[in-house]
Amino acid sequence: MKIEEGTILSIEEDGLAEVKVGRHSDCMACGACPGAEHIVVKALNPIGAEVGQHVKFEVREVNIVIGAFVCFIMPLIVAGLGAVAGHWIGLSQGMDAMQAAIVGGIVGFLIGVVGVKLFDRSLTNDINAKPKIIEVCR
Structure with missing residues (x-):
């Protein structure tokens, strides 16, 4: 599992959280995406994190x-x-x-x-x- 960090922007009705992710090592090495500094992912929120909190989330490498x-x-x-x-x-x-x-x-x-x-x-x-x-x- 790969662990990343980001800040929760919003929580959707289905319980998914929109997390703004900063550039990580993979993005810095590639540099192909000009918008890599503003990546937003939807993540499961089983721990009940709230908007504005800085969180760690895991992404399956497979x-x-x-x-x-x-x-x-x-x-x-x-x-x-x-x-x-x-x-x-x-x-x-x-x-x-x-x-x-x-x-x-x-x-x-x-x-x-x-x-x-x-x-x-x-x-x-x-x-x-x-x-x-x-x-x-x-």
């Missing part, structure tokens, strides 16, 4: 790895498979194999993007995938 794979690698793999399928379909139908591979790659990439969106929606409803507040910092 969720980070799976999410990174689905967001960055899976669309590229599906695009590659689409390109190969397009190439073979183009050859079997007597079309230009290169153009068919390009079209297949684009279609595969779009399917991959839809897969990312579906994965994101599935995580929205998965309580076990959400960060969990474990401690109020004094």
Whole structure:
């Protein structure tokens, strides 16, 4: 488990807390996101922390790895498979194999993007995938 810290901005009706997270070591090393200083996550609040409190919360590392794979690698793999399928379909139908591979790659990439969106929606409803507040910092 990875432990992060942040400040609770609000508590929603369903008991989830919106936590503003400061930049941590992973964000500082990457620097790709200009808004990394203003990240807000929704976390389970089993300890009853209140708005304005500085809290520690845990994030399951397996969720980070799976999410990174689905967001960055899976669309590229599906695009590659689409390109190969397009190439073979183009050859079997007597079309230009290169153009068919390009079209297949684009279609595969779009399917991959839809897969990312579906994965994101599935995580929205998965309580076990959400960060969990474990401690109020004094």
